[in-house]
Amino acid sequence: MRPGTLKQILLITDGCSNHGENPIAMAALAKEQGITVNVIGVMENDVIDEYGMREIEGIASQGGGVSQVVYAQSLSQTVQMVTRKAMTQTLQGVVNQELKQILGSEVTMENLPPDKRGEVLEVVDELNETVNLEILILVDTSLSMKHKLPTVKEALLDLSLSLNARTGNNQFSLFVFPGKRKDVEKLLDWTPKLESLTTVFNKLTPRGMTPTGPAIKEAIKHFGKKRSLKGLLSGDHDEEFYEESI
Amino acid sequence: MIMMKSFTKSQFNIKYGTIIQGKWHQNSYKVIRELGSGANGTVYLVDFNGNKAALKISFEPMTVTSEVNVLKSFSKAQGVTLGPSLLDVDDWVIGTQQYSFYVMEYVEGVHLIPFIRKNGMTWLPILILQLLKDLGDLHKQGWVFGDLKPDNLIVAGPPIKIRCIDVGGTTPIGRAIKEYTEFFDRGYWGLGSRKSEPSYDLFAIGMIMINSCYPQRFLKKEGGIQQLTQAIDASQELRKYKSVLIKALTGKYQTADAMRKDLLKILNGQTVSDQKRTVRRRSYNYNQTRQRKSRRSWVMGVIETILIFILISLLYVYYILGNIF
Incomplete structure (x- = not known):
């Protein structure tokens, strides 16, 4: 199996959306296009309210991803863990699909004998290390997030440290919502170096609304933009393979 | 500190005396007590035919598989005594649920x-x-x-x-x-x-x-x-x-x-x-002084050029003035 490209949206928020499209529906739309949506809920001393919690879980499960709610101080480790976990989840899905095609509809990794399972997992580990990753980070910059933003910045730098230790290539892009005039604002276009976010991040001014749905919608479009540009240069057949199999 | 359990379900709570029997190898292990639990699963002290062993059980079969892969390569590499030795890998079926576990040497x-x-x-x-x-x-x-x-x-x-x-x-x-x-x-x-x-x-x-x-x-x-x-x-x-x-x-x-x-x-x-470090530091200092030196010579060069330029201009002005009058 040749490594293709995994696509992920990483949403960092502290509560409910209150503007625009339904974010859970938008997550479903992302998944249909082979993009996994992961959500990290940041809370602080207090607990996130029930409704916000349900939305966070809903977005991730609809988006085929992983969700986790944490205190701001343990954000760094969670961000990288959630990302890696979602990658493994997607790759296992791909491998299971292959297994079904080879061994019949009932076979997944879980019901192979332990020895065989170990061998299959080595394939997943190998893919995890070498697969290319496109990750679009969506940061909620509504007013309540204001003093959590420095921690978010730290966590994202830490994420790039973890991911850049892999052999596979990484492409990062960063969007914040709400933006200056629009619902969503692009801070960083596709780049292998997430470190460049340090300067843009310090200039952020938090604003009122939380348009989570429109933000996801815009993020999906941005994946498309990249692909069409790249597609002009070289045909990416591998990507299609992953999209089908998720 | 991680509060949510959206995909990490609640912890195991297996009582004393429970028999864990493997689906593939049919070995039976009697639970004695819990040794510890983490994000990836719970470790129990178990009795296997009168011997003590440690059994790790997890909700995520792939966690077990991945750790077993490592333990196996340890046992392949002779003389590596760092980790516990691996005794068994299996699945435990209760009702409709299936959990993966592995059994290792109990390090007391x-x-x-x-x-x-x-x-x-x-x-x-x-x-x-x-x-x-x-x-x-x-x-x-x-x-x-x-x-x-x-x-x-x-x-x-x-x-x-x-x-x-x-x-x-x-x-x-x-x-x-x-x-x-x-x-x-x-x-x-x-x-x-x-x-x-x-x-x-x-x-x-x-x-x-x-x-x-x-x-x-x-x-x-x-x-x-x-x-x-x-x-x-x-x-x-x-x-x-x-x-x-x-x-x-x-x-x-x-x-x-x-x-x-x-x-x-x-x-x-x-x-x-500390040899390596001192050598490096010295070479760094060396570079720094050289840089400073070169900067100084650059400044001198500029001053020199300006002086020559002024001198020539003065001579030229003097020459022109001399021609007019």
């Missing part, structure tokens, strides 16, 4: 930090020497331990011997580190990458020594080697090993053996040479 002992607190600081360098030896063997087999920390270290015996009990973070050399704990991770302190290489583990060893003298650990403030050096200087015990610690924390050791030799030197009352 005390965790590193309580052991040192009870038996004295003298033991710290000795246990570290033991650990470095095993770690060196592991590295030679092409693995890096990854999540090295006191919680994963047990002092067994007598005879006293340090052992690692959780091999979940072990990664082949050259890949990205799978699991880590911030305090022991060089990336967190801004002192290196998360690529698995021997120096990653050696950094963690340095932090384990620091942790032994700061049982509460401490948070990152400015980070970097400055903060860690301050912590070392503030502890009478750690100051003894300062040269080795600094070299380990700044990634100067390529092998566990090199660090082990330096630590032995200190214990035998010799000083550890």
Whole structure:
């Protein structure tokens, strides 16, 4: 199996959306296009309210991803863990699909004998290390997030440290919502170096609304933009393979 | 600290006397008590035909498989006594649910930090020497331990011997580190990458020594080697090993053996040479002075040019004036 490209949206928020499209529906739309949506809920001393919690879980499960709610101080480790976990989840899905095609509809990794399972997992580990990753980070910059933003910045730098230790290539892009005039604002276009976010991040001014749905919608479009540009240069057949199999 | 359980379901709670029987190999294990539980599963002390063993069970079959893969490669590599030996891998079916588990040797002992607190600081360098030896063997087999920390270290015996009990973070050399704990991770302190290489583990060893003298650990403030050096200087015990610690924390050791030799030197009352560092510093200073010198000569050059230009202009003006009048 040749490594293709995994696509992920990483949403960092502290509560409910209150503007625009339904974010859970938008997550479903992302998944249909082979993009996994992961959500990290940041809370602080207090607990996130029930409704916000349900939305966070809903977005991730609809988006085929992983969700986790944490205190701001343990954000760094969670961000990288959630990302890696979602990658493994997607790759296992791909491998299971292959297994079904080879061994019949009932076979997944879980019901192979332990020895065989170990061998299959080595394939997943190998893919995890070498697969290319496109990750679009969506940061909620509504007013309540204001003093959590420095921690978010730290966590994202830490994420790039973890991911850049892999052999596979990484492409990062960063969007914040709400933006200056629009619902969503692009801070960083596709780049292998997430470190460049340090300067843009310090200039952020938090604003009122939380348009989570429109933000996801815009993020999906941005994946498309990249692909069409790249597609002009070289045909990416591998990507299609992953999209089908998720 | 992680509050949610959206995909990490609630913990196991298996009662004393429960029989766990494997679906594939049909072995039966009787649960005696819980030994510990973490994000990846729960470990129980079990009885197998009158012998004690440790059984790890998880909701995520792939966690079990991945750890088993590591333990297996340990047993293939002879002489590696770092981790517990693997006894069995299987699935346990109850009702419609299926859980994966593996059974390993039960390593009986005390965790590193309580052991040192009870038996004295003298033991710290000795246990570290033991650990470095095993770690060196592991590295030679092409693995890096990854999540090295006191919680994963047990002092067994007598005879006293340090052992690692959780091999979940072990990664082949050259890949990205799978699991880590911030305090022991060089990336967190801004002192290196998360690529698995021997120096990653050696950094963690340095932090384990620091942790032994700061049982509460401490948070990152400015980070970097400055903060860690301050912590070392503030502890009478750690100051003894300062040269080795600094070299380990700044990634100067390529092998566990090199660090082990330096630590032995200190214990035998010799000083550890810092040669590499002083040479580097000297060459750095050299570069700096040369840079300053070249900058100065550049300024001189500009002044020279301006002076010549002014002189020639003056001569020209004088010449023209002379022609007119």
